[in-house]
Amino acid sequence: LLRWNEVRYRKKGLPLGTMGWPVFGETTEFLKQGPNFMKNQRARYGSFFKSHILGCPTIVSMDPELNRYILMNEGKGLVPGYPQSMLDILGKCNIAAVHGSTHKYMRGALLSLISPTMIRDQLLPKIDEFMRTHITNWDEKIINIQEKTKEMAFLSSLKQIAGIESGSISQPFMTEFFKLVLGTLSLPIDLPGTNYRRGLQARKNIIGILSQLLEERRASKETHLDMLGCLMRKEENRYKLTDEEIMDLIITIMYSGYETVSTTSMMAVKYLHDHPKVLEELRREHLAIRERKKPDEPINCSDLKSMKFTRAVIFETSRLATIVNGVLRKTTQDMELNGHLIPKGWRIYVYTREINYDSFLYPDPLTFNPWRWLDKSLESQSYFLIFGGGTRQCPGKELGIAEISTFLHYFVTRYRWEEVGGEKLMNFPRVEAPNGLHIRVSTY
Numbered sequence: 001l002l003r004w005n006e007v008r009y010r011k012k013g014l015p016l017g018t019m020g021w022p023v024f025g026e027t028t029e030f031l032k033q034g035p036n037f038m039k040n041q042r043a044r045y046g047s048f049f050k051s052h053i054l055g056c057p058t059i060v061s062m063d064p065e066l067n068r069y070i071l072m073n074e075g076k077g078l079v080p081g082y083p084q085s086m087l088d089i090l091g092k093c094n095i096a097a098v099h100g101s102t103h104k105y106m107r108g109a110l111l112s113l114i115s116p117t118m119i120r121d122q123l124l125p126k127i128d129e130f131m132r133t134h135i136t137n138w139d140e141k142i143i144n145i146q147e148k149t150k151e152m153a154f155l156s157s158l159k160q161i162a163g164i165e166s167g168s169i170s171q172p173f174m175t176e177f178f179k180l181v182l183g184t185l186s187l188p189i190d191l192p193g194t195n196y197r198r199g200l201q202a203r204k205n206i207i208g209i210l211s212q213l214l215e216e217r218r219a220s221k222e223t224h225l226d227m228l229g230c231l232m233r234k235e236e237n238r239y240k241l242t243d244e245e246i247m248d249l250i251i252t253i254m255y256s257g258y259e260t261v262s263t264t265s266m267m268a269v270k271y272l273h274d275h276p277k278v279l280e281e282l283r284r285e286h287l288a289i290r291e292r293k294k295p296d297e298p299i300n301c302s303d304l305k306s307m308k309f310t311r312a313v314i315f316e317t318s319r320l321a322t323i324v325n326g327v328l329r330k331t332t333q334d335m336e337l338n339g340h341l342i343p344k345g346w347r348i349y350v351y352t353r354e355i356n357y358d359s360f361l362y363p364d365p366l367t368f369n370p371w372r373w374l375d376k377s378l379e380s381q382s383y384f385l386i387f388g389g390g391t392r393q394c395p396g397k398e399l400g401i402a403e404i405s406t407f408l409h410y411f412v413t414r415y416r417w418e419e420v421g422g423e424k425l426m427n428f429p430r431v432e433a434p435n436g437l438h439i440r441v442s443t444y
């Protein structure tokens with residue numbers, strides 16, 4: 001019985017590896033040992049091995065060349081393979097659930113909302129206004145920076161999407177959104193009291209809020225300069241999405257930019273605290289921008305462009321903390337990959353974590369050294385997968401960087417801070433501070 005998984009998934013041509021226990025596979029080892037589990041398996045079986053994790057037979061690929069190949073070849077049957085709970089809760093038109101021409105269309109609609117022109121004319125002014133107010137009155141207080149960056153990521157995107165300021169509907173919306181996020185990361189067991197059930201309910205409530213917003217806007221006939229406004233102006237927008245598609249796209253935008261932006265911001269605060277020389281250099285960059293401006297003048301695109309060191313801090317934070325461990329794909333047909341036969345329906349974990357600590361690409365890889373990114377070629381080298389690659393490369397990269405940079409701008413020019421200390425920080429499977437990350441803030 002204990003060998004059940006080995007027998008069930010035995011097939012000629014599969015890569016080496018172990019399939020673990022019946023039902024659970026190697027999920028416990030994977031979650032408990034984290035990156036070490038992956039490294040041990042790689043030492044035994046090479047950079048392309050089989051396993052059974054999170055309920056699915058899975059191929060783990062840690063080979064940089066192969067990872068690129070997988071990401072570039074969705075058309076050959078290597079489509080996104082995110083868990084069922086995520087697909088159920090994010091909706092059937094969400095970007096990870098659609099392939100081929102539908103994906104192209106939905107992605108096009110999204111790109112039209114976050115193009116460089118949109119960032120310059122509509123989004124950056126909203127982000128700037130939001131950040132200014134979000135981080136006021138923090139001085140002489142102890143704040144939980146994890147909580148604050150989470151609220152920031154959500155509320156800032158809500159403002160860009162629907163012009164909604166903090167207050168009134170944003171609070172209940174945020175509560176529902178946090179339940180939705182938890183649900184997407186749970187086992188799809190639809191029983192009362194489970195995170196999955198709560199997530200599904202949260203989705204229903206969010207769809208309720210969004211439908212009402214659509215209805216109100218149609219009734220009022222007012223023009224709104226925000227993402228929802230663009231999607232609703234069908235005469236001008238070449239992407240004519242149905243209401244269902246609009247709502248799933250909105251949920252996609254909120255969801256994709258939430259944990260990535262909030263965690264990167266939190267970890268940047270942590271690393272800057274631990275590396276005073278880096279903070280000094282970063283502050284210099286931002287104070288120079290402030291000097292060129294009137295006190296209340298917002299950040300514009302040319303300021304953003306001039307934030308070279310800030311960009312480097314953001315990349316170095318994403319690399320060292322490994323905010324994204326990898327991406328998931330699944331096979332839509334039996335296929336040959338790297339000389340092996342992979343059956344239809346298997347999951348492929350494109351595990352990119354280890355490349356972040358490759359001492360050839362990043363000398364002295366465990367050191368927080370943003371200066372390494374000032375050489376632009378590092379950002380464009382082909383194994384740079386912090387924002388994914390191929391047809392699904394992150395469309396929100398520049399928007400995310402704009403949000404984090406604006407946050408850092410106001411944070412380092414207004415405040416100094418020290419950690420309260422002694423708090424646990426987990427780095428796997430997600431980067432998080434289970435009890436929060438508290439800092440004592442004072443005026444700079």
Ligand code: HEM
Nearest residue numbers: 095253256257260261324327386387388392394395396400
């Ligand atoms: C520091 C911030 C961010 C990081 C590190 C990041 C990372 C990633 C990665 C690794 C992927 C690839 C997923 C895959 O291949 O399956 C991705 C895709 C995506 N990201 Fe981001 N992201 C960030 C910010 C954002 C923001 C702000 C948005 C908001 C618009 C966004 C929207 C998306 C979307 C919609 C996709 C799916 C694209 C597709 O399937 O075609 N991301 N992101």
